[in-house]
Amino acid sequence: MRLYQDAAGTTPAYEAGQPIGKVVRKAGTVDATQATALSRPTLARMPKGGRRNMAHSFGYSANSGVTVTPNQADPTGGMRACRVQFSSSQQTLSLCPSNPSPGPYSSRLFLKGIAGETIRRRLPGSAAEANIVLTGEWQEVGALNLSGNTGTFNINTWSNVTARDLMIYAPQMEFGSALGAYQHVGSDFDITEAGVPDVWHLWNDGGDSLLATFPAGTQHIAWVSTLGRLGYTTAVSTGTVGIDLLRDERLADVFARDTPLSDAERLRLETWWQERTGAWYLVPPGMGPTPERMWQTNTGVDQATGAGSPVGLLLDQTEPVGSEMKGSGTVYTSSTPTAIIGTYNPTTGEGTVVRDSSAAASGTQFAGIEVGMMYRVDLENRGTAAINLRASSITGSSYGGVAAGERVVRYLQSTSISLFIAAAANTEAPIPFTLHSIKKVPGNHAMQNTALSRPTLARWPKGGRRNLIGNTFAISTVSGVTATVIEPGTWELNNLSAAAGQRADWSVPADRAPPGSTLTFSLEVKSAGEYGSLAMIGIRNSAGASVSQAAYVERLTDNWQRMVATLTLGADNTNGAQLRINNRSGDANKVLVRNPQIEIGPATTPFQAVASITDIIEAGIPDIWHLYNDGGDSLPAVLPAGAWEIAWVTHLGVIGYASVTSDGTTGTDLLRAERMADVALKRGRFTSYEKAQLETQWGKYKP
Known part of the structure; x- marks a missing residue:
């Protein structure tokens, strides 16, 4: 027995929910104890992979x-x-x-x-x-x-x-x-799942510790959480004062010795731990529009929620968010006081801000802010004039404004040890506000300050793009031919037989239709009240004479028909290709058309709808959300100094790894592919177990 409920080691602990007052070493000469009953962690278990079920099986x-x-x-x-x-x-x-x-x-x-x-x-x-x-x-x-x-x-x-x-x-x-x-939840410290191994651990529900008195000198400590999250630190022992070994809210194991671990020893230790606990913390969420993960600017203004949105801030959501801080706010008034002093209730977060002049302002201050740390601020302006979030002083530089009547969530990377809620301009009356929340958001967040260097949020179908047309929701017509939109991507064409050469078309530039490639052209057509014949032509626009291949519909019907033509581009093709729809012998003057497609290959495939280079979908095929680098984009993250490894996957499931060294101040670019579907970071190197975990999860991106 290694665990005891009391510090003296007289009462064994063997059930979830029991306090832990003593942990007997597995090797070595030092045990960890806690003499104060209220400061003892609790023995707990949860399934490998963590808790999902928030409901209590017998009620809370x-x-x-x-x-x-x-x-x-x-x-x-x-x-x-x-x-x-x-x-x-x-x-x-x-x-x-x-x-x-x-x-x-x-x-x-x-x-x-x-x-x-x-x-x-x-x-x-x-x-x-x-x-x-x-x-x-x-x-x-x-x-x-x-x-x-x-x-x-x-x-x-x-x-x-x-x-x-x-x-x-x-x-x-x-x-x-x-x-x-x-998952059966007997209590918050006793959760089980049939067929899944239990991960026994020590739970710190706040203020707990386990102290070990080591010989004087530096101790090197490693630990692992229930989710396989690893940690390393050093602590200097005086030889008489205990060092806390409870290094995680949910500690699955801990190791300490007086000499550093080599890289090879770390890898062996991490692999052994992760086989027991998993590496589930490594499963990143991908680049889909997850709430509050991606923002269009580096200051956390406007979420990136749809294809085509720039991404200026990519939040690391692998770390737990810090505790609520709104209770630490106090009223602050400049040295030149205002006629009416602002107010703040730290319990409710309600307050008022006032400004008589640029030198006389009263608002709310939050001290103890960590410079360089990210904070999530949920602020509601209940007044009729704008308020600001400011750094350094109540009239200092602004992190951004909150308009009258607006409630916003802002992610701010602090530049000062203080944060102020202040009026944006001189006010005639106090402006009421409610601070719903302010919390520290730890993690390795990536941001791009330069707008033109931000990648774009994009979605393509799993398997990639086949339809080379730049926009299947747009159509070109010659003079005299009209294209009336019936619904997005479907048109009624009129006046096709008004004169020779009347047509509508879609074009593909040469960079998407390389010389020598075989192209297949396709289009769906349907009668618009006339039942004549119709021609569709695929054309390769060579440097010399153009070459075409036609497909015909002898009679339009009330059902959609797909027209298909295939031709091979010559070596002299420098102008791309074009799909045309026109009349054949003048007997079809109008027609319904939809789903134009030009693709490389000798046969037609299911239609892909193309809104832009960043927004392509295919019916029945999963979307692969990713970040698109159109040239010169980057997303740097300032990592703590030391060696790191980056893993990433493209929209087609191709995985890459890179070792980098951070100086602790210069950003490291996390945008590692033209189209990046996900990225993961680790200090040091990924273990073989972690790589296998990542590659299993990222297998979903492969065609």
């Missing part, structure tokens, strides 16, 4: 008069059911924490009660609140909330429902649009 809280009896027999034989007895109406059993972060969430719950009785269940999203008619058998209810609102999850006896005694099992609520395998 209930109104007085609600009786919850856990671990009842389950007729399915697979899960532990819970009996819930309500004593009256308007009672609630909450199944999730009271303040989870904003969604989306997916939820599910199994119920069993007396047939015909009703119970009310609430899942994330107000639209998911409804009365359930019980069938007398186990029944599943679930919901998906994509609104982004804060989730809640309960069963209750509001709205005149009749059930007072029922069974529940397998409540599950997790972030995202799909549910994974069920």
Whole structure:
């Protein structure tokens, strides 16, 4: 036995939820202890890969008069059911924490009660609140909330429902649009998942520590979290004062010795640890428009949410966000006081700012800001004039304004040890505001200060681009031919037979249609009330005479028909290629057309809709979101000094690695490909286990 509940080592610890007062060394001569009961970590377990289910299997809280009896027999034989007895109406059993972060969430719950009785269940999203008619058998209810609102999850006896005694099992609520395998949550420190190894660990719920008294000198400490996150540090021992070995909120293992670890030793240690705990922290989220991850400017203004958006700030979301800081704000008034002093309530975040002149201002100050650190600020202006977030002083340089009546989220990289909420200009009356949140956001964030050097958020179909046309939602016509948009990408062409050469067309430049390549041209056509014949022509615009290949429709019908022509470009082709639609012998004057495509190869393939070089989609094929470097773009991140390894993957699933050395002040470019679908960083080198984990996850990008 290595774990004990008391510092003396008399009471063994072997169950989740027990305090840990002593950890006996596995090797060496030094044990770790904690004499103060309230400062002891808790023994805990969770599945390898971490917790997904935010719901408690037996409920987090209930109104007085609600009786919850856990671990009842389950007729399915697979899960532990819970009996819930309500004593009256308007009672609630909450199944999730009271303040989870904003969604989306997916939820599910199994119920069993007396047939015909009703119970009310609430899942994330107000639209998911409804009365359930019980069938007398186990029944599943679930919901998906994509609104982004804060989730809640309960069963209750509001709205005149009749059930007072029922069974529940397998409540599950997790972030995202799909549910994974069920995780049983006995408590926040006892979570299990069938078929998945337990990761036992020590949980620091705030202010805990485990002290080890080493001989005098420098100690080299390594540790790993439940998610395989690795850490290294050094600490100097006096020989009498203990060094804290509880180095993570959820510590799965720790190692300490008086000599440094070599690179080879680190790799062996990391591989061994990650085989037990996983390397799930390494699964980056990709470049899809995840909420608050990508911003169009380096100052966190305007999220990059769609194809074509520039990306000036890419946030590292692998680190947990810091604790709430709005309670540290205080009223600050310049040396020249204002006639009315500003206000601030650190509990609610509500306050006012005032400015009489550039030298007389009163607002709210937050001290203790770390220079160079990123902060997330959620600020609402409830007044009729603009307010600013300022650095250094209440009239200092501005991080950006918040317009009257506006609520914004800003990500600010601090340039000063202070942050101020201040009026943007002289005011006639105090401007009210509400600071909803301010939190530190650690991580290796990448940003580009120069607008023209920012990459562009893009999406292409999995497998890449085939349709060479620059925009399938645009069409060119000769004079006299009209193209009326029926819906985006579909046109009615008129006056095709008004004169010889009447046509509409789509062109591809030579850089997309190289000499010697075989091109296939295709287009869908349909009658617009006339049923004559029609010609489609594929043309290679050679330096000399143009060469063409035609396809014909002898009779238009009320159904869509696809016309296809193939030709091979000559070595002299320098002008690209063109797809034309025109009349044949003058008997089709108007026609409906859609889905133009020019592609390399001898046969036609499914249509790809091209809005721009950064926005291409294909029906039934997943989108691959990525960052597009159109030349000279970069996304530098200032990494702590030392050796690092960068891993990245392209939109086609090609993976690359690079070793870099940071000086701690110069940015390291993380934009490693023309079209980069994801990137990961590690101080030192990736282990073989980590590379295998990355390559497995990134296999989804391969065609």
